[in-house]
Amino acid sequence: MSEPILSVRDLSVVAQVEGTTHTIVDQVSFDLQRGEILGLVGESGSGKSMTSRALIRLLQSSRLSVSGGSAILKGEDIFTFDERAMRDVRGGSIGMIFQNPSSHLDPVMSIGKQIAESIRFHKAVSRKEARGRAVEILRQVGIPDPERRYNAYAHEFSGGMRQRAMIAVALACDPDILIADEPTTALDVTVQAQILKLLTDLRDTRGVSIIFITHDLGIVSQICDRVAVMYGGRIVELGGKREVIGSGRHPYTAGLVACQPAEGHPGERVRTINGQPPRIGHMPAGCRFHPRCPRVDEWCSTVCPDLVTSGPGHQVACHHPIPHTPAEAAT
Amino acid sequence: MTLARTQTARAGFRLAFGGGPLPLYLGGAILLIWFALAVMAPLLAPYDPIFQDGTARLQPPNSVHWFGTDNFGRDILSRIVWGARIDLQIALFGVVFPFLIGTTLGSCAGYFGGWIDTVLMRIIDVVLAFPFLVLMMAIIVILKPGLSSFYVAMALVGWVSYARLVRAQILVIKSSDFVLAATSLGYSHSRIMFRHLLPNAILGSVVFSMSDAVLVLLNGAAISYLGLGVQPPTAEWGIMIAEGQSFITSAWWITTFPGIAIVTLAMGFSLLADGLGELLGVRE
Numbered sequence: 274m275s276e277p278i279l280s281v282r283d284l285s286v287v288a289q290v291e292g293t294t295h296t297i298v299d300q301v302s303f304d305l306q307r308g309e310i311l312g313l314v315g316e317s318g319s320g321k322s323m324t325s326r327a328l329i330r331l332l333q334s335s336r337l338s339v340s341g342g343s344a345i346l347k348g349e350d351i352f353t354f355d356e357r358a359m360r361d362v363r364g365g366s367i368g369m370i371f372q373n374p375s376s377h378l379d380p381v382m383s384i385g386k387q388i389a390e391s392i393r394f395h396k397a398v399s400r401k402e403a404r405g406r407a408v409e410i411l412r413q414v415g416i417p418d419p420e421r422r423y424n425a426y427a428h429e430f431s432g433g434m435r436q437r438a439m440i441a442v443a444l445a446c447d448p449d450i451l452i453a454d455e456p457t458t459a460l461d462v463t464v465q466a467q468i469l470k471l472l473t474d475l476r477d478t479r480g481v482s483i484i485f486i487t488h489d490l491g492i493v494s495q496i497c498d499r500v501a502v503m504y505g506g507r508i509v510e511l512g513g514k515r516e517v518i519g520s521g522r523h524p525y526t527a528g529l530v531a532c533q534p535a536e537g538h539p540g541e542r543v544r545t546i547n548g549q550p551p552r553i554g555h556m557p558a559g560c561r562f563h564p565r566c567p568r569v570d571e572w573c574s575t576v577c578p579d580l581v582t583s584g585p586g587h588q589v590a591c592h593h594p595i596p597h598t599p600a601e602a603a604t
Numbered sequence: 605m606t607l608a609r610t611q612t613a614r615a616g617f618r619l620a621f622g623g624g625p626l627p628l629y630l631g632g633a634i635l636l637i638w639f640a641l642a643v644m645a646p647l648l649a650p651y652d653p654i655f656q657d658g659t660a661r662l663q664p665p666n667s668v669h670w671f672g673t674d675n676f677g678r679d680i681l682s683r684i685v686w687g688a689r690i691d692l693q694i695a696l697f698g699v700v701f702p703f704l705i706g707t708t709l710g711s712c713a714g715y716f717g718g719w720i721d722t723v724l725m726r727i728i729d730v731v732l733a734f735p736f737l738v739l740m741m742a743i744i745v746i747l748k749p750g751l752s753s754f755y756v757a758m759a760l761v762g763w764v765s766y767a768r769l770v771r772a773q774i775l776v777i778k779s780s781d782f783v784l785a786a787t788s789l790g791y792s793h794s795r796i797m798f799r800h801l802l803p804n805a806i807l808g809s810v811v812f813s814m815s816d817a818v819l820v821l822l823n824g825a826a827i828s829y830l831g832l833g834v835q836p837p838t839a840e841w842g843i844m845i846a847e848g849q850s851f852i853t854s855a856w857w858i859t860t861f862p863g864i865a866i867v868t869l870a871m872g873f874s875l876l877a878d879g880l881g882e883l884l885g886v887r888e
Contacts, residue, residue, distance in 0.1 A: 331788055333779075363790035371788075376781035381803045390799070391789050442789070 277304035284342035286327045299506040310483045312497035316550045320506035325452045329363045365395045368443030372455040374435035378427040384438045385423030391445040414441045433464035451483045505561030512587030522594035568593045628879025634872030642688040649682035653839040672857035683839040690840045698820035701759035706766025714774030728764045749832040773805035814877030818870040
């Protein structure tokens, strides 16, 4: 495999609340290849958004901080960058798209201007050239009549168009990586499919790598190449989409897959995972998933399992991974 | 909320060319008339505003002097038309400087918070602790009575209302998502503040500035009346009223016409503020 464009090692995020320190993201490590779509899956509060925001140091509260780890982007550890250098990374190397496009676009600046502004902020180009590029990007993200739409405002766009516009803003400076934080959650299903198509197209044409955060396994199996499943601030399983979704070895992954309403079985009750995800400040000892795990034993409640290789490009953090071959079942 | 507001704003600007709120047109028309009078004063005024005609003192309104003459034989109508220049200038500069200072400092306070916010808010408390006019007069007297001192005093005292207004707005919208998105694009603090936050926060201040113009105008007249602003013999409405007050029982026209001028101009601003507020969906 070639050199990954982004290599995250032992990323931890802590929150200081009333004198005590809570670990929200715990030693997360993953690689992102050029032109790859990596899915980051997990329940609410599993730390998936926090992980991605920590990467561009966009933690919204002063109580949150990155407490350790490294993130090597094109050979440089961006966690050692100062605020000024970080500004070039944000928007320049890593672009971000958010869940709710209506509120993440400036309501009083035209869409085209927002794109051109980003271009002009990061690159030394003339006003006219920036405008030309902005129109071109609008065309690329599939906005009809981009010349005219350049002067439109966010409220004049529909939900799907707004999401396209936000993608355009994030793409303005040709970033290497796009972080998509649940970009389709606020959209209806047909528009969702269009946006997913757009993202895969952009990957194919521009070679941009995408970190796709979602809780929808259906989307993951549609567009992702690899998947990282997060639980309680840790990655519990990481591997190719086919391996993780098709034959997940962590009981949590298997539980998530089982929770998807199956096609062709009307009337059957949708399965659930018992219990609640752990709350911050109440993390169980040992494996974070053990209170809800069907394969639990004493070991699980004392020792936290590390992420170990269980197959080609497949890693799982479990003391008792689900066996998928007879050889595995025997051990 | 901000989104809904700006949506109304956008719709409103288009509305303005069709069927906007009546006060807007009315106020705009009044201001336009005064502005035109001020600009064309040399053409419109029948007499020199400071020419003293000893043969025509204290004449009541008649066909030669429509608004009559004062105790020096100066034509009231001409003085009012020329005075519009000064009074419009007072309303303009008396608003612009406090507006600029107030919005800049207010957005800094709201955006950065912390000690900047604390210090600025305490300064504002101190300024507000003094009666407005007393503070103005003190500053003008220290500087030397005159119109420029009036502007300086206005800027030093008037910025506080704008600062408070903008700060409150910035506090509300600084945690909104589009600011986060702007940060995710690597923008600097000043860019986020002036290019993204301020345009979203400033509507309220713009509307307020219109009603503030009324107060500034009355203040200017009051300061001139007290002899601290415009100096005689310059034609200014406040001075005209001051000079005419000793004749109020014998020559009512000296004070009445400049009074009406002040009232109509103030009403123009006030109506415009009302209409603008309605149009932009801003309530004070």
